[in-house]
Amino acid sequence: MNKKIVWTLQIIVAAILLPVGIAKFIHSPGAVYVFTELGMEPAGRYIIGICEVLSGLLVLTEAFAAMGAFLGIGVMIGALIAHTTVLGFSVQGDGGKHIPPLLLVLISCCIITWIRRKQLPFIGKTF
Amino acid sequence: MESRLTVNLEKMSQVANSALYLLVIAFFLLGHFMSFYFHFLTVTFFMLTLINVYYLYIQKHHALLSNFGFMAQIRYMIESIGPEFRQYLYMSDTEEKPFNRIERSEVYRKAKNSDSSSAFGSLSAFDHREIKLRHSMFPVEKSTLNSFELTFAQERSIPNVFTITKPFMISAMSYGALSSNAVRALARGAKKSNIPMNTGEGGYPKHHLKEGCDLIFQMGTAKFGVRNEDGTLNDAKLETIATLPEVKMIEIKLSQGAKPGKGGLLPKEKISEEISELRGVPMDKDVISPPAHKECTSPLETLKFIRRVQEISQLPVGIKLCLGRLDEFSDLIIKMTSQKIHPDYIVIDGAEGGTGAAPKPFMDDIGVPIFKALPEVQKILKTHGLRDKLKLIASGKLINAGKHFVALSLGADAVYTARGFMLAIGCIQAMQCNSNTCPVGVTSHNPKLLRGLDINQKSERVANYIHNLWHDHEEMLASMGMHNHQELSESNLYIPAHY
Numbered sequence: 181m182n183k184k185i186v187w188t189l190q191i192i193v194a195a196i197l198l199p200v201g202i203a204k205f206i207h208s209p210g211a212v213y214v215f216t217e218l219g220m221e222p223a224g225r226y227i228i229g230i231c232e233v234l235s236g237l238l239v240l241t242e243a244f245a246a247m248g249a250f251l252g253i254g255v256m257i258g259a260l261i262a263h264t265t266v267l268g269f270s271v272q273g274d275g276g277k278h279i280p281p282l283l284l285v286l287i288s289c290c291i292i293t294w295i296r297r298k299q300l301p302f303i304g305k306t307f
Numbered sequence: 308m309e310s311r312l313t314v315n316l317e318k319m320s321q322v323a324n325s326a327l328y329l330l331v332i333a334f335f336l337l338g339h340f341m342s343f344y345f346h347f348l349t350v351t352f353f354m355l356t357l358i359n360v361y362y363l364y365i366q367k368h369h370a371l372l373s374n375f376g377f378m379a380q381i382r383y384m385i386e387s388i389g390p391e392f393r394q395y396l397y398m399s400d401t402e403e404k405p406f407n408r409i410e411r412s413e414v415y416r417k418a419k420n421s422d423s424s425s426a427f428g429s430l431s432a433f434d435h436r437e438i439k440l441r442h443s444m445f446p447v448e449k450s451t452l453n454s455f456e457l458t459f460a461q462e463r464s465i466p467n468v469f470t471i472t473k474p475f476m477i478s479a480m481s482y483g484a485l486s487s488n489a490v491r492a493l494a495r496g497a498k499k500s501n502i503p504m505n506t507g508e509g510g511y512p513k514h515h516l517k518e519g520c521d522l523i524f525q526m527g528t529a530k531f532g533v534r535n536e537d538g539t540l541n542d543a544k545l546e547t548i549a550t551l552p553e554v555k556m557i558e559i560k561l562s563q564g565a566k567p568g569k570g571g572l573l574p575k576e577k578i579s580e581e582i583s584e585l586r587g588v589p590m591d592k593d594v595i596s597p598p599a600h601k602e603c604t605s606p607l608e609t610l611k612f613i614r615r616v617q618e619i620s621q622l623p624v625g626i627k628l629c630l631g632r633l634d635e636f637s638d639l640i641i642k643m644t645s646q647k648i649h650p651d652y653i654v655i656d657g658a659e660g661g662t663g664a665a666p667k668p669f670m671d672d673i674g675v676p677i678f679k680a681l682p683e684v685q686k687i688l689k690t691h692g693l694r695d696k697l698k699l700i701a702s703g704k705l706i707n708a709g710k711h712f713v714a715l716s717l718g719a720d721a722v723y724t725a726r727g728f729m730l731a732i733g734c735i736q737a738m739q740c741n742s743n744t745c746p747v748g749v750t751s752h753n754p755k756l757l758r759g760l761d762i763n764q765k766s767e768r769v770a771n772y773i774h775n776l777w778h779d780h781e782e783m784l785a786s787m788g789m790h791n792h793q794e795l796s797e798s799n800l801y802i803p804a805h806y
């Protein structure tokens with residue numbers, strides 16, 4: 181039961197994170213705009229891109245899904261900070277369409293991490 | 308007024324726990340006003356804080372974590388590497404158990420063939436509690452020593468007697484307790500030095516046979532490798548093993564010093580296809596090693612069983628036991644005399660003996676230590692006229708020539724050591740034989756850890772250890788004014804009055 185839920189969530193997370201991660205590498209104008217606003221062009225864009233792709237790939241494995249989701253939480257919190265402090269919810273007048281997927285990934289990652297908490301390296305056994 | 312400064316760990320952890328919240332805020336502000344890159348730290352510390360909140364307010368298992376948060380984890384982390392630190396830095400050379408650093412490094416030096424002389428003085432305790440050897444005023448020339456020979460089953464005049472040419476052998480350690488590489492390194496070393504190796508109770512000696520050394524096949528109480536499904540002896544399987552040219556003797560294990568009177572359980576998770584095949588057990592069931600052989604319900608039945616094994620195998624057959632109740636042992640010996648059935652050798656394993664895994668009370672508190680057991684056994688055998696009908700082997704931390712000589716003087720004809728040879732192939736006494744994590748691959752089956760145990764290299768160490776032990780034997784024998792090991796007797800010993 182748990183297994184089905186957790187895998188569904190993992191696939192959702194990967195389906196969202198992999199495209200946005202890859203978009204950061206192919207200089208998608210949206211991403212370039214966002215990272216220019218944040219003052220992190222281009223290094224920050226690549227770092228976050230790597231994190232997103234890595235997280236998206238790890239959640240597709242049985243052994244490292246917890247690690248991937250944990251990383252996903254970190255990236256999503258960072259994104260939330262960016263939206264609340266710098267970008268605002270609506271970016272370039274898109275009416276805030278980034279926000280629901282962002283929250284979906286964040287919540288999914290939290291659930292995945294919790295269900296799979298024992299698999300976290302090093303600290304996993306303490307939960 | 309208190310004028311001394313002290314370290315208050317409790318205060319420190321409170322400060323650390325509050326600092327975590329403050330750091331999140333600080334990094335957030337830096338991220339907001341200086342550079343967005345600071346938010347990497349904001350996020351990291353935020354997540355650390357979440358974990359800390361879990362430790363402090365949610366989990367209820369550990370009081371230390373509830374009271375001190377992540378700082379308590381630091382304590383646990385440092386504590387977890389305590390054994391290594393103590394062994395590397397703080398433990399004195401004479402402190403460690405079961406073998407202290409002096410004892411271990413003597414074996415290492417022998418195995419690596421490095422200089423064995425020491426300077427200034429002995430590091431062992433001269434507190435008049437240890438047995439010492441008495442030397443002679445008239446040492447003999449080493450060249451006049453006679454070679455050593457001990458023939459098993461000579462007294463029964465069977466065709467397949469077995470002769471050893473050094474008074475020490477590799478004691479029982481099963482494949483299972485030992486890794487395949489360890490077994491092969493030991494077997495190859497034994498082959499190089501022409502001493503026999505005991506297979507332990509691990510069933511069919513597949514890995515031992517690859518090296519072609521002389522083998523003593525051990526039959527444990529579960530009779531792995533020679534059992535019927537119900538744990539009784541399968542004659543045909545025993546016969547097959549006994550006819551292998553490498554197998555020179557059969558040893559029936561009645562008990563073992565580290566866990567006398569205790570069986571064991573082989574959980575089904577540990578039964579790999581190979582283990583199932585070698586041991587002759589199904590893969591889908593836990594297998595119980597009973598505390599005693601099914602056939603051996605009384606002294607008479609035990610003797611009948613020994614006779615049966617002698618007849619099937621047509622080889623010298625010994626028994627291994629840790630001395631427990633004297634009345635029972637006497638009774639067994641008396642029956643041997645009256646029934647005219649006796650094993651060809653008896654191994655007395657001291658309570659200090661080692662094991663791959665055993666319950667602590669059995670390791671610590673049950674059984675008679677070897678130097679106490681030997682004189683008692685010797686006396687009973689002599690009283691009942693059996694001493695010259697069989698051979699006596701001793702084991703229990705006999706890892707250097709001095710200890711060998713004490714055992715031989717107390718009546719043993721030869722000695723066995725298990726852990727001496729483990730040390731020779733690189734055991735660092737990490738005390739993890741039961742957890743598949745042995746860092747030097749001696750008892751681990753994890754291929755990553757096995758890698759480090761190079762069979763050829765370590766077999767050379769085994770051969771060196773044997774060679775250098777034998778060197779010490781000759782030197783000591785000569786200094787005691789003797790030409791044969793058989794001349795050793797209790798009169799060569801200084802035994803403290805309260806030993």
Ligand SMILES: Cc1cc2nc3c(=O)[nH]c(=O)nc-3n(C[C@H](O)[C@H](O)[C@H](O)COP(=O)(O)O)c2cc1C
Nearest residue numbers: 478479480507508660661662663703704724725726
């Ligand atoms: C890892 C390990 C495995 C052992 N396996 C067996 C065994 O299968 N059968 C047995 O009779 N004794 C077994 N023993 C006990 C030894 O054969 C020996 O009797 C005991 O360790 C005393 O010798 P030592 O002090 O020189 O090691 C084992 C000991 C060790 C350390």
